[in-house]
Amino acid sequence: MLNNMFLKTLRDQRRSILYWGIGLIGMAVMMAAFYPTIKNMPSVNAYLQELPQNLKELFSMGGLTDYSSPVGYFSAELFSFMVPLLLLVFGVGFGANAIAGDEEKGTLGFLLANPVPRWRVVVDKFGVLLVSMLVLGMMFWAGMAVCVLGLNIDLSLLRLAEATFGAMLVALVFSSLAFMLGCVKGNKGMSMGIAGGLAVLTYFLNGLGGMVSALKDYRFLSPFYHYVEPNTLANGISPEHVLVLIGLTVVFFAISIPAFMRRDIAV
């Protein structure tokens, strides 16, 4: 695990990935375990249907039609908020820490004193971000898959994978933003704050956009719009929305390299 920077960074993340993965699986199991009970309580569904549409929009459940169906239940309980949130918190933390954290700790100095070009540091660390996100997504999906099969829940494992993929992508947008800010300025707290703050703002931009007509035309600016709108768990991936999320991530990554190569390192 100490052969190169990529593996070493991944090695540093192994415990973190394991614990976050266990958390995600735990959440999947808990939510799935409640489903059979919810399914047999039509009153819950009736109650939720009576909630003001605005409130549902605000929490990205505007498309919620049938809470007692597996798609409705898991969309509302997991995919509308918790799964992207957890992935996002992990990713933004890692992204902000990747360059800026090492710089603030002072360990970047003797790393860069080795015959390693700076772009390579950026590429390797970003690679670890992608791999960690992928591993977490797969752990969550695997946990869900076991529950779906074990509890005989009527949910497509493919759709589940697609929805998880979408949550990973929206989390990656903000993670790579935090990563890029760390490359530009080397300030971990600032990177985390800006990326996290923008995540909250754009989450509510999308939610409010569903109920406030003045904001409706700006929803497309929110990465969450491109994540929530296609209702992936029901309909599968929507390529154009996915491309927007991937595109943003690629742009942030592409800016990271020259930004880090050009500036002074605080060490």
Add this chain to the structure above:
Amino acid sequence: MSQDAVIRTSGLTKYYGKQLGIDAVNLEVKPGEIFGYLGPNGAGKTTTIRTLLDFIRPTRGAATVFDLDSRQSSVEIHRRVGYLNGELALYNNMTGEDLLRYLGNLRGGLDWKYVNALAERFQCDLPRRIQGLSLGNKQKLGLIQAFMHQPELLILDEPTNGLDPLIQHEFYDLLTETKLAGRTVFLSSHILPEVEKVCDRVGIIRQGKLVTVETIETLKSHSVRKLEIHFAANVPKDKFVTIPGVRDIDIQNNVLTCTVVGSLDALVKASAQFVVVNIVSHEPSLEEIFMTYYEGANHAK
């Protein structure tokens, strides 16, 4: 080695925003010498070193290492340099051995026989986790990682930080061996005796400006020392006032105190006429050395 200077800076200037780091530093470090870079904290020693390694970019001027431009060829320069940072921070979550293995892999492999020999010399416990190590033990690891690939040039920023005297001695020996092997050392320090002990030449930097570059012999001949000579009986002051280079003479209770510029020879010979009980010498502080250089500059005007 064919080049006539391993490190060369010309007009190297660095501003951090409006704050001056270093101002028009012209340095030349020759192959096979131990060059001491002496100055108080915040004088610009680390700024110079970080520029050489391309961590920071000069505002004006340029630097070459092995005749390679510090900005264009930083990777090639890093390959041939061993570096120890001043404020050493290591990865805490691994053992010393893992750290060296990792850094070795980044350099394409290591001679572990040599690494283990270094670890033994410095009494460094490699299998221990870095987290629990004392400052001195971390510093040993820092030294090992700088020397372990036997680089042509060592750039060491305050290398004896936190080392106990025994290990310091071992380190000075290693420096001498490195020099004998024809390799070059650039060493920053704020401790004058250390620089006097190991270096061939010294560059003195103060407030971002390179004040002077001297050989150690010249530096010593300029140096100002405060001396206390304890005699068995009272001595006449007029026997001493005429000695060249001796100033501020004061005699009280059989003890003569004075300031000596340059050689002590004449004073010692004059004192030998009387019974000497003890001689106490106070090493000049860095600030005193600077003062002699400034006074020298003023006298010249």
